[in-house]
Amino acid sequence: EVQLVESGGDLVQPGGSLRLSCTAPRVSFSVFWMYWVRQVPGKGLVWVSRVNSDGSRTDYADSVKGRFTISRDNAKKTVYLQMSSLTAEDTAVYYCARDAGRGGDFDYWGQGTLVTVSS
Amino acid sequence: DIVMTQFPDSLAVSLGERATISCKSSQSVLSSSTNKNYLAWYQQSPGQPPKLLIYWASNRESGVPDRFSGSGSGTDFTLTISSLQAEDVAVYYCHQYYGNPHTFGQGTKLEIK
Numbered sequence: 001e002v003q004l005v006e007s008g009g010d011l012v013q014p015g016g017s018l019r020l021s022c023t024a025p026r027v028s029f030s031v032f033w034m035y036w037v038r039q040v041p042g043k044g045l046v047w048v049s050r051v052n053s054d055g056s057r058t059d060y061a062d063s064v065k066g067r068f069t070i071s072r073d074n075a076k077k078t079v080y081l082q083m084s085s086l087t088a089e090d091t092a093v094y095y096c097a098r099d100a101g102r103g104g105d106f107d108y109w110g111q112g113t114l115v116t117v118s119s
Numbered sequence: 120d121i122v123m124t125q126f127p128d129s130l131a132v133s134l135g136e137r138a139t140i141s142c143k144s145s146q147s148v149l150s151s152s153t154n155k156n157y158l159a160w161y162q163q164s165p166g167q168p169p170k171l172l173i174y175w176a177s178n179r180e181s182g183v184p185d186r187f188s189g190s191g192s193g194t195d196f197t198l199t200i201s202s203l204q205a206e207d208v209a210v211y212y213c214h215q216y217y218g219n220p221h222t223f224g225q226g227t228k229l230e231i232k
Contacts, residue, residue: 035221045161045169045212047221061220095168102174103150104216105159109168 003027004096009113012086016117020081022096022110030074033099035106036081038092048094051079063089086117121145121215125224131232138200140227142213147193150217157217160189160198163226164209172211173198205231 004027008020022034036048049060049070058070069082079096093112100107122145132138148157156176161169171180173189176196186201200207208231213224 044226045214045223047223050221059219100171100174103153103155103157104221105157105171105174105214106161106169107171107180109170112168 003108004098004110006094006096006110006113009094009115011116011118013119014087014117016086017082017084018086018115020083020094020096020113020115022079022081024077024098024108027098027108029077029098032101033104034070034072034079035097035099036070036079037095037097037106038090039095039112040092046092049081050099083115086115088117091115091117120220121148121218121222123213123215123222123224125211125213125227127227128225129228129230131230132200132203133232134205135202136232138203138207138229140198140211140213140229142191142196142198142224144194144196144215146218148215148217149193156192156196157215158189158191158196159214159216160187161212161214162207162209163212164206169212200229203229203231 006022012018031053035050051058051070055072067085072079095112096110097106098108124143158176160173163169172183172187177189188199190197210226210228212226
């Protein structure tokens, strides 16, 4: 069922940067919006960012606007999340998810990648 | 932002019994142009990513057992599990995708009584 594969999570110091990647080796990718959702362990789901099918439109949660950048490479079937000026509040498991093409529900999710911001 | 509130926060139900989870949005998620409610339900088992159960408030995702059903419109929604199975132990989330940003409920933890 896990059709998306994230990578890039790591331990990073406050103020540092990190780039997450999410590939879709087995599912259709290029025509779908892609999302990043994060979850502090033991807590709920929080929408972070999204990008449309050709990468021309992006949206961000207020909490990450100006610090995170989402992008995609349809030839590589990969979506990225470039994160900078990281703080402890960014510590979470980051999931990528695919828009099902029905308005915004997520039919495929990755297994998640853990980002820990700590000195 | 649209605020999603689930209740209860946790629920214990006996095997074979019905489980009902409610979700209320701070504003309507019904689109007047499509007449669809932009509301989904997900199941998150321990150590796993969320899994889509229901979309457009009442449409079951392919492969989801028919004991799972969704209902409601506008601002009030319900997820029902008609006969609880052991594998249904999980946290359940509602998700509105009508407004930008998308928002999720806080989750309801379902356990076996």
